[in-house]
Amino acid sequence: MPRSRILLIGAYGQFGRRIAVELARDDVDLVLAGRRLDRAQALAASLAGDARLETARIDVEDGSLASDVAALAPTLVIHTAGPFQQRDYRVAEAAMEAGADYVDLADGREFVAGVARLDAQARARGVRLVSGASSVPGLSGAVVAAHASRFAELHSVESAISPGNRTERGLATTRAILGYVGRPFPALVDGRRRDVHGWQSLRRIRHPAVGTRWVARCDVPDLDLLPHRYPSLRHCDFRAGLELRRMHFGLWLGSWAVRTGLVRDLSRHAKPLLHMSEYWLDAGSDTGVMTVDLAGTGLDGAPLRLRWSVVAREGSGPQIPATAAVVLARRWRIERPAAGAGPCLDLFRLDDFMAALAGYPIDAATLVV
Template sequence: MQVDTLIHTAGPFQGQDYSVARAAIEARCHYVDLADGRHFVGGIDSLNASALASGVSVISGASSVPALSSAVVDRYLGRFRRLDSIHIGISSGARAPGLATVKGIFSYGGRPFRSLQNGAWVDAYGWLDLRRHRFPQPLGKRWLGSCDIPDLELFPLRYPTVKTVSFQAGFASDVGHLVVWTLARLVKAGILPGMGAFAMPLNRISRWMEPVISDKGGMFVRLDGRGSDEAPLNITWTLIAQRNHGPHIPCGAAIALARKIASGAQLPAGAMPCMGLLTVEEFLEPLCELDISETVQ
């Protein structure tokens, strides 16, 4: 087969190996995946030598995180003399993600993972640290809980002045989110061995409930630090998706990268997380027909 670019979408990527990427390298084929597993994306550079030898690009994390989140930070980074913290959050609309995605995000429910907070690495727990976030209208207030993503590992290296990096996610249904939060608490307490067994039934229930849940979802990136005049500077970028178009957003990076490769654009050879390869505009352009909009505060 004459294949120029392979796009790997078969998650969950948490716990998956690099056999697909290695096969692409052996075939001298560019590779892009939509992974959001922290260790999968963070460890992709272990394939750098073989990707360089084959002259191909191996790009992991071409998704909302870290591709879009890092593009947002890069867009506004020049306005900061010192960037101190990055807070990222995503709240889904009614349309439930696929079962593989649910299994992936449930895999660390109630379990500890490392997070940089105020300059120190501390334990956060999956789907705990419950808080209420106010999105711009028409979303309004949503529950969020801590999740483990590549940005927690990658951003402190990419943005060395940063002392805090956090990520939280949530669901359109308050009841649904609080059920997930309760399961995570039971895992942390040692009452449940894990949340994996609940992935399929809760995914089914969420699909049954879809007609009565909000079809609107959103993502935010909040940056805090000091501006060029040393005064405190806070920027919050928000992406709002309506009509259940949110689940399509992670595809933007892979489409944009595939178009670049097909047009003859030279992407860096080697294996790397998807950071610094796309602007926000390039990420969102393939999604221009979707009901999504940006706001900046």
């Protein structure tokens, strides 16, 4: 088996940096890449571990992308340079042309589902292309898969994410969220598919670790992928929220401005809105929570409701969306993946994911509710 040679694009970004820290511990060749070579070099100088580190300048918008990737001869390309809602598949195609497997951290609904259009080409090339190795659908899908066997019929999946306000935030993630605020998108709600709107349909979630948090609807890949994967589902929903109510409800008001046509696109204002949010970085907490609620009929025929939750303390929340790519990279060193292209579903077990987070102040639990 050839030595793993991993090209990490966006290596010095919010999630790329966390992946780099983990993979630098492994006995691999790790190429840290991005548009700014100086930042990649600074990151390399800060890392310790068994990996052989290199740096490279890679701009995913350059016409030379395919040749630049091929020149580095990777066996795996990890793409973290979002927002993916505005990307095409040129990085995945460049990886495929170079004979490399590919993983991205996309959470854009159409982008993640659309990677399957490359399936025939990936099979012909003998490589694996995976989109959505993030909190959704990577982790959320693993949670549902881990608990689905407890149901005779699974009827409902509702997920929510609420990061702590003092947790690091990035511009790409901000742009991705603002891109669907106030906009309609389809979801399976109470047995029928209908349009809902981004950052509306407010709801409160309660968790002992964080108290009460407000959340609102978001457009994510799960809304298509989970009903397809589990045909018995009659309800599939996803919400997210900001810990500080002034920020959460401010964005909710912004969603109405978009919905009524007063504002065309909030994502155009991502930089000033992100800068504004940083005025309140000292408020709130550094503890985030993700919940996945599953409901249906248990194996005994009685109604069953479960809540799986993960709590990330000390600002460790961004480690969660960075972990699926690490799990896949390590697994594929031992066992070659089947060739093809598709979303990040059924590719790792929940236990493997949580084991990769050992050592971080992150804990998960499942309760019957």
